Amino acid sequence: MFQQDRLNNEITFFQKIKNLDYILIISVVILSIISLFVMYSTDGGEILFHTKNHFIKLAVFFPLMIVVAFFNIKFWHNCSYIIYAVIILLLIWVSFFGIKSSGSQRWMDVYLFVLQPSELMKVAIILCLAKYYHRLKIENVNSFTSIIFVLSIILIPFIFVISQPDLGTSILIVLSGLIILWLGGLKIKYFIYSFITFLISLPFIISFLKPYQKLRILTFLDPDRDPLGAGYQIIQSKIAIGSGGIDGKGFLKGTQSYLDFLPEKHTDFIFTLFSEEFGFIGSVGLLILYSIIIFRIIRIGSISRSNFARLFCFGYAFAIFYLYCSKFIYGSRYATYSWLSTTSNVIWRLINVSYNDWFWYCIKCKNQS
Amino acid sequence: MIKSNSGIRKTDVINRRMFIIGAAKIVVLTGIIGRLFSLQINENKKYLTLSDKNRIREWKLPPTRGNIVDYFGNVIAGNLKVYQLHIIPEQVENFNYLLLRLKNLLDLSEKKIAKINKLKLELKPWDSIIVSENLSWSQFVKINNYLYDLVGIKPVITISRNYPFKDVYTHVLGYVSQPNEQEILANQIVKERFVPGMKVGKLGLEKRLENHLIGTNAIQRYEVNAYGKRINQLEHQKGEQGSKIRLTVDTEIQKACADLLKEKAGSISVMDIFTGDIIAMYSSPSYDPNLFLFGISQDEWQLIRNNPLKPLVNKTLSGLYSPGSTIKPIVALSALENNVIDTKFKVRCTGKMELYGQTFHCWKEKGHGWVSLKNAMKQSCDTYFYEIARLLGVDRLNITAEKFGLGKKVLGKYFENEKKGLFPNTNWKKNNLGRGWVLGETLITGIGQGYIQSTPLQLCMMTAQIANGGYAIKPKIVVDNDPLTLAGAKQSMQGEQLHDSDKKLFKNKKNIKIVQEAIFSSTNERFGTSYRSRIDDPKYQFAGKTGTAQVKRISKRERELDLKLEQIPYKDRDHALYVAFGPYVNPRYALSIIVEHGGSGSKAAAPIAKKLFKLIIDRHELRNKQSNFEEISI
The missing domain is CATH 3.40.710.10 (DD-peptidase/beta-lactamase superfamily)
Known part of the structure; x- marks a missing residue:
């Protein structure tokens, strides 16, 4: 059946619906529902700003995801470079005219909502590099010019985003780029050499840091050394997770978050709150749900015929994995102020991100045919 | 042909490398689950205790001192109900107006007013300020009559030491009063049970038999938030009155x-x-x-x-x-x-x-x-x-x-x-x-x-x-x-x-x-x-x-x-x-x-x-x- 479809490349609308990855969709729906409940809990068991806001986002982006899924993957392949270029322009625009808020300048007002171009860049960089490696001959992967070209594609958005400043997003952009490099077949020794170089230069980088930044790193490694200052949030987060036990304290009964011992519970500590209320069972369940989503994305990549789709799926799967894991890891030990802390509403973002990949995958499915 | 070969080789490379990443992902996930396991299952007790320590705060109330009686059982050092007046600043609508009213009702001195204002700045808004420790019955009634107009005040009935025979037993019994810091630190039991407003023996048997007379604190457990504000009361544990001491005196x-x-x-x-x-x-x-x-x-x-x-x-x-x-x-x-x-x-x-x-x-x-x-x-x-x-x-x-x-x-x-x-x-x-x-x-x-x-x-x-x-x-x-x-x-x-x-x-x-x-x-x-x-x-x-x-x-x-x-x-x-x-x-x-x-x-x-x-x-x-x-x- 697939063979036939491939030939004429045109399948009916009905077939497109049939080809959707329903396991992925159902996982995302379940995750959305969980996230709504969790947001309800962060609002203290009332329907307040965060819950409403989250619901609106779901209501807008879920249908959008389905719609995007019906785009042909060729469309995205063709537009990759353009999308990348446009977002670079947006980043430049933001760096001059963006909205300033709490010390950083990373948003632009687009009348209906506030747009953060660096979030879009997370997708765009993968699109762009996937297309580049799709078209690059395997023999040229390790050529000097291609490496320089790819590195500049990664570094340009990185420099704009880190100067916003938004360390968390910029690191994600770099990591997404590097993962495509890896998948594209860059020699392993390059990765090893540059990693060793990075380790060696680390002390020099640290020596350029300001004292408060050094303190943050130390606290990050050992929260107990500063229990009332920067370490407070980490310790409180550990207490929250640890006190959850096997089955948790129960929905809306997480005392650590309720009584304000957890700061930033809508964002960085969202997992902490979840883990306190639903315990080990709930946390592992959530991890499994995430794993299913990631696995389905990888699966779509692995059955797709075009390397563009393959690279994109694998790259995106990694980006999502990184985001999910970072939340778990922050929550359980390495917390907030750490570089990724700047990101917005986490669960929302996780789901939002999964919409993105998801529609790429749906696109993929269609394309496979 | 070459192109398709190249395409296939590329696909192989991508798949192989993906496999390595997949393995790495599994390692990381296992690590996270292991971490969760150690926090939530192995160390659950420890963190549960810490969490309770965070959220539960105990308020100790002054213990009731034991009576001292003479040989015939007549109370010579007992306890009496006293009427006190507290202000809870966070409930007060207009603090100056309230003070003015209280000043008129109770004839408070300027000095006392200044002291209350000073306390208000020092204490947390939900901590009560004691305006008067010992109101007469008529003052207490007066305050209760005007309660509707005095938002944020709390008339309180508590227990205080009383010596019914006044000066007759002073040199035997001594007396109790607010302890100073040294007196609190000198006695382990007093140190443990001390709460503001508690009185200790300063002299005589009241001092000597402090540890017998003191009694145990009543304890109120409250759930508090991160800022120390009481959210709700969890339990009230009654204290025990101190031992009764019987003297040989007549x-x-x-x-x-x-x-x-x-x-x-x-x-x-x-x-x-x-x-x-x-x-x-x-x-x-x-x-x-x-x-x-x-x-x-x-x-x-x-x-x-x-x-x-x-x-x-x-x-x-x-x-x-x-x-x-x-x-x-x-x-x-x-x-x-x-x-x-x-x-x-x-x-x-x-x-x-x-x-x-x-x-x-x-x-x-x-x-x-x-x-x-x-x-x-x-x-x-x-x-x-x-x-x-x-x-x-x-x-x-x-x-x-x-x-x-x-x-x-x-x-x-x-x-x-x-x-x-x-x-x-x-x-x-x-x-x-x-x-x-x-x-x-x-x-x-x-x-x-x-x-x-x-x-x-x-x-x-x-x-x-x-x-x-x-x-x-x-x-x-x-x-x-x-x-x-x-x-x-x-x-x-x-x-x-x-x-x-x-x-x-x-x-x-x-x-x-x-x-x-x-x-x-x-x-x-x-x-x-x-x-x-x-x-x-x-x-x-x-x-x-x-x-x-x-x-x-x-x-x-x-x-x-x-x-x-x-x-x-x-x-x-x-x-x-x-x-x-x-x-x-x-x-x-x-x-x-x-x-x-x-x-x-x-x-x-x-x-x-x-x-x-x-x-x-x-x-x-x-x-x-x-x-x-x-x-x-x-």
């Missing part, structure tokens, strides 16, 4: 003592000669301990402090006096015990005695003529006692006196401020003054002057031990579960074989009897020094010895002038002393009276004993009945 007698010493400085102690129970112990003048409960005002404090009669001194235990002639029974006993004299031994008193060119006067200028022990005791002839003291020597006298409790603390266990007194001997002088003992000093020690110093309670105990036939007793003021019951104590002192020998203070029982008889004659025979204060009714008949202690050396001129009491400046007047025991047949109680600067013992102190003895003996039967009850319920 309030009726104590009150009578207070009446008898009104306007005078002095002390009365009454003791059971068998059990050592202190029946009364009053130091005059006294002051009202209730004044200290909520902080004494400066004026009142100055009034007490500057009183020339020194109400702050517990004269019974901390007042040191020359015993004067009240020591004579011990001197006589010591002489008899050491076989220096016998009943037939006589001395001729000419009114004075010369020794190495120094003249020692008898109180009676004309002299008593030839006197035996009995007559010397009766008339308190100084010359006789000079002579036997000379024959005896101060060291032998010292041994007997210390046996009978002079120079040692009587109730040291209970009262920190009790003084030891002093009974000198030759060694003491050499060690402390660096000079040798002079025989003349032995003579004046024989009439209870010179270095010798004793507390009124010591004199009372000394008398009690003579009265009970010469057996050591252990005075006590707190009724405890000592197996030494009344019957046992009495039996052990009368039946020789029943008691252990270290209780016996004499060598020959006859000597005690001789001294007792001599004391008896002093009160109940003509020419006895306290003959005028005698009671003829054998039921109340008592035996006592007067004493007049000089507070300064009498100059020759003064001796010739022979001034009347009123003509001498107050602080130069002699202390009047009296020790006694009764009833004479089957004695049961001993007492000591001292009236500071009261003049002669026979005029100022002995009449007090007469009035008191009637009451003491009358109360005896009641007391006897009472002692059958193990525990008195109030």
Whole structure:
């Protein structure tokens, strides 16, 4: 059946619906529902700003995801470079005219909502590099010019985003780029050499840091050394997770978050709150749900015929994995102020991100045919 | 062909590399699950405890002090409901308006208002500020009437210490008040149970028995948020009232003592000669301990402090006096015990005695003529006692006196401020003054002057031990579960074989009897020094010895002038002393009276004993009945 479809490349609308990855969709729906409940809990068991806001986002982006899924993957392949270029322009625009808020300048007002171009860049960089490696001959992967070209594609958005400043997003952009490099077949020794170089230069980088930044790193490694200052949030987060036990304290009964011992519970500590209320069972369940989503994305990549789709799926799967894991890891030990802390509403973002990949995958499915 | 090969190879590379990443992802996921496992399952208990420590805060309430009751169960230190007024700043709409209203309603001073404003800045908005610790009932009613207009205030009923007999027991009980930091830190139990507003014993038994009286805190557990604000109450754990302490004292007698010493400085102690129970112990003048409960005002404090009669001194235990002639029974006993004299031994008193060119006067200028022990005791002839003291020597006298409790603390266990007194001997002088003992000093020690110093309670105990036939007793003021019951104590002192020998203070029982008889004659025979204060009714008949202690050396001129009491400046007047025991047949109680600067013992102190003895003996039967009850319920 697939063979036939491939030939004429045109399948009916009905077939497109049939080809959707329903396991992925159902996982995302379940995750959305969980996230709504969790947001309800962060609002203290009332329907307040965060819950409403989250619901609106779901209501807008879920249908959008389905719609995007019906785009042909060729469309995205063709537009990759353009999308990348446009977002670079947006980043430049933001760096001059963006909205300033709490010390950083990373948003632009687009009348209906506030747009953060660096979030879009997370997708765009993968699109762009996937297309580049799709078209690059395997023999040229390790050529000097291609490496320089790819590195500049990664570094340009990185420099704009880190100067916003938004360390968390910029690191994600770099990591997404590097993962495509890896998948594209860059020699392993390059990765090893540059990693060793990075380790060696680390002390020099640290020596350029300001004292408060050094303190943050130390606290990050050992929260107990500063229990009332920067370490407070980490310790409180550990207490929250640890006190959850096997089955948790129960929905809306997480005392650590309720009584304000957890700061930033809508964002960085969202997992902490979840883990306190639903315990080990709930946390592992959530991890499994995430794993299913990631696995389905990888699966779509692995059955797709075009390397563009393959690279994109694998790259995106990694980006999502990184985001999910970072939340778990922050929550359980390495917390907030750490570089990724700047990101917005986490669960929302996780789901939002999964919409993105998801529609790429749906696109993929269609394309496979 | 090449292109498709290249495409396939590329796909292979991508898949292979993806596999490596996939493996890495699984490792990371396993790590996360492992971490969750260790936090939520292995260390769950630890974090659960930490979480509870975060959210649960305990508020301790002041414990309720145990009552102190007298022998008959009358509460002499109890607890009373008091009405307090608190402000909870966060509930107040207009703080200045509220203060203005309260100022008008309660007549608050400007100073108090300033203090409340200061507290408001210091405390958290949900902590209550105590406006008044002790509102009168009418003020409390007034506040309750205007409650609708006074948003943010809370009338509170709490419990406070109360001393119903006011100044009668001050020197026994002491008082409670707000502790200072040192007092909190010094006592572990107080430190643990301290809460603002709690009061601790500052003096006397209230201080000494703090750990028994204190009681345990009631505890309120609240759930609090990260900022310490109470969210809801979880539980209320009731505290236990402190132990009830029953004293041996008799309030009726104590009150009578207070009446008898009104306007005078002095002390009365009454003791059971068998059990050592202190029946009364009053130091005059006294002051009202209730004044200290909520902080004494400066004026009142100055009034007490500057009183020339020194109400702050517990004269019974901390007042040191020359015993004067009240020591004579011990001197006589010591002489008899050491076989220096016998009943037939006589001395001729000419009114004075010369020794190495120094003249020692008898109180009676004309002299008593030839006197035996009995007559010397009766008339308190100084010359006789000079002579036997000379024959005896101060060291032998010292041994007997210390046996009978002079120079040692009587109730040291209970009262920190009790003084030891002093009974000198030759060694003491050499060690402390660096000079040798002079025989003349032995003579004046024989009439209870010179270095010798004793507390009124010591004199009372000394008398009690003579009265009970010469057996050591252990005075006590707190009724405890000592197996030494009344019957046992009495039996052990009368039946020789029943008691252990270290209780016996004499060598020959006859000597005690001789001294007792001599004391008896002093009160109940003509020419006895306290003959005028005698009671003829054998039921109340008592035996006592007067004493007049000089507070300064009498100059020759003064001796010739022979001034009347009123003509001498107050602080130069002699202390009047009296020790006694009764009833004479089957004695049961001993007492000591001292009236500071009261003049002669026979005029100022002995009449007090007469009035008191009637009451003491009358109360005896009641007391006897009472002692059958193990525990008195109030």
